Amino acid sequence: MSVDREDIRKRIGRLRNVPTLPDVFGKIIPLMESPNARAQDIASIISSDQALSAKILRVVNSAFYGFPRRISNITHALIILGFDVVRGLILSTAVFDMMKTGGLHGLWKHSLGCAAAAGVIARKTNSPNPDEVSTSALLHDIGKVVIRIELPDESTLIDQVVEEKQISTYDAEEEILGFNHTTVGDWLCQEWHLPAKLAEPIMHHHNPHLSKSALVPTATVNFADSLTRGIGFGSGGDDLVPQIDPEAWAALDIGDSLLEEIIKETYYKLEEADDFLYGQSVEI
Amino acid sequence: MKDVTLERARAGMKLARPVTNKRGIILYGVGAVLTADIIARLSEMGVDQITVDGNPPGTADDEESLSLQINKLNARFRYVEGDPLMGKMKHLILKQLKERA
Numbered sequence: 001m002s003v004d005r006e007d008i009r010k011r012i013g014r015l016r017n018v019p020t021l022p023d024v025f026g027k028i029i030p031l032m033e034s035p036n037a038r039a040q041d042i043a044s045i046i047s048s049d050q051a052l053s054a055k056i057l058r059v060v061n062s063a064f065y066g067f068p069r070r071i072s073n074i075t076h077a078l079i080i081l082g083f084d085v086v087r088g089l090i091l092s093t094a095v096f097d098m099m100k101t102g103g104l105h106g107l108w109k110h111s112l113g114c115a116a117a118a119g120v121i122a123r124k125t126n127s128p129n130p131d132e133v134s135t136s137a138l139l140h141d142i143g144k145v146v147i148r149i150e151l152p153d154e155s156t157l158i159d160q161v162v163e164e165k166q167i168s169t170y171d172a173e174e175e176i177l178g179f180n181h182t183t184v185g186d187w188l189c190q191e192w193h194l195p196a197k198l199a200e201p202i203m204h205h206h207n208p209h210l211s212k213s214a215l216v217p218t219a220t221v222n223f224a225d226s227l228t229r230g231i232g233f234g235s236g237g238d239d240l241v242p243q244i245d246p247e248a249w250a251a252l253d254i255g256d257s258l259l260e261e262i263i264k265e266t267y268y269k270l271e272e273a274d275d276f277l278y279g280q281s282v283e284i
Numbered sequence: 285m286k287d288v289t290l291e292r293a294r295a296g297m298k299l300a301r302p303v304t305n306k307r308g309i310i311l312y313g314v315g316a317v318l319t320a321d322i323i324a325r326l327s328e329m330g331v332d333q334i335t336v337d338g339n340p341p342g343t344a345d346d347e348e349s350l351s352l353q354i355n356k357l358n359a360r361f362r363y364v365e366g367d368p369l370m371g372k373m374k375h376l377i378l379k380q381l382k383e384r385a
Contacts, residue, residue: 103309105302226370230377232356235304241360244369256372263376267384 005179009187011150022052025090029193032083042083043075046090055093056086062273081131088135088198091142098145107145110234111138116269118224124262125220125252129197133217136201137224142188143181143202144237147173162238169237170206182206208248219248227263233270287335287349290327295319301335350385357381 027045031037047053053074060071060081071077078086092111099108118137122130148155154176161172173180182203189199200214201221211218222245228234230241254262285300295318303312303326311329312322318336326334333352357378364370 105310106304227373230357230360230373232353232360239356239360240362241364241370241374243364243367244373246369249369259372260376263373264380267377267380 008150008177008184022049022090022094024049024052025087025094028087028090032087033193037083039075039078039083042086043073043078046074046086052090052093055096056089059089059092082129084195084198085131085135088132088139088194091192091194092135092138095139095142095145098149104145104148106235107141107237108234110228110236111141112273113228113231113233113270114138114140114221114224116273117227117266118220120266120269121220121224121227121252121254121262122217124258124265125216125254127216127220132197133201133220136198136217137221139198140185140202140205140221140225141181141236143184143186144169146184146188147177147181151177158237167238168240168242170242172238180206206242208245208251211248215248215251219245219251222248223252223254227266228270231267231270233273285335285337287333289333289349289352290323290331293318293323293326293334293336295323297336298338299334300337303331303334305329350381353381353385354378 024045028042031042031045046056056074056077057071060077071080074086077089081089095111096108099105115134115138119130119134122133127133147158157176158169158172161167161175162169165172167175170180170182182205185202186199189202194202196212197214197217200211201208201218204210204218205221205225208215208218208222222242225236226242226244229236229239232239288297297318299312299314299316299318302310302314303316304310311326316322333349357374358365361370361374365374
């Protein structure tokens with residue numbers, strides 16, 4: 001089966017207008033990019049969508065982010081997390097809606113787990129902005145969601161190839177489509193004007209050494225993805241743990257005892273996170 | 285809630301976690317009550333463990349559930365465990381699994 005790459009790219013361009021992407025997204029982008037943007041102005045636009053605000057606050061206050069104090073409103077979230085993280089969270093609510101439509105709960109769980117793991121790694125390695133790293137980890141497999149929804153027939157073939165050849169989803173996507181979910185992630189990041197620090201971990205999480213300006217965050221997501229799969233939290237489409245990129249690993253500078261600490265804390269975080277996913281309300 | 289192997293699943297047990305296929309698509313949701321037909325279908329699909337409400341008698345003991353978890357861990361690392369870093373990671377995950385069992 002051959003797939004018209006340009007046709008897919010055009011269809012992805014139109015995703016900007018899909019109903020799952022909240023209206024406020026379009027309204028806040030110019031404000032966020034303005035040097036005079038004020039948190040209150042952006043917050044009042046986001047807060048006008050009550051369901052969206054509730055979803056953002058629920059994720060922010062869950063074990064995945066793990067702030068010591070409760071974040072009670074959007075202005076507070078913008079000040080503590082920064083504009084880029086909140087922008088990423090708005091996108092992630094849209095992505096979750098798409099995951100629900102496509103029945104991809106396992107991928108949502110994997111994404112949340114990866115965000116939690118990335119947060120642990122970023123904090124333990126003294127990243128200047130662990131919340132940004134968590135947010136890009138939350139969105140790292142966004143391309144898989146789009147492939148699933150836009151290309152259902154090819155997705156079925158990808159599943160078959162994964163099963164029959166016992167290969168990764170990434171390799172099966174390359175075989176069936178001639179590109180993979182990180183290519184689609186790259187297109188989406190361009191469409192949505194995500195800054196490089198959020199976009200590069202999405203684009204290069206399988207090959208972090210290709211990152212030009214965000215090597216450490218990208219290496220963190222590469223490691224977090226591998227660790228979440230290693231622990232078996234959620235589903236990335238196959239049951240294989242990807243090899244950590246050695247060049248990127250060197251950039252993280254994690255010794256044996258720190259590695260053990262990270263794995264232990266991630267384990268603990270994911271147990272807490274499980275309660276969030278399977279508690280009273282599964283939906284966010 | 286308790287993890288039980290499919291051999292020990294019985295009609296009437298209620299799912300505490302959804303059963304998903306490898307891609308994460310939900311086959312049976314939380315609260316679904318197992319029937320003989322559903323158990324047979326899960327078996328055909330290769331599902332080997334489910335999570336049910338409460339602590340039904342006659343379900344897998346912890347040791348069994350741990351050995352299943354270790355088998356799955358081995359399967360996940362099957363292509364990469366020869367690499368020193370990945371081998372170390374697997375070993376540390378195994379340590380956590382055992383400590384929490």
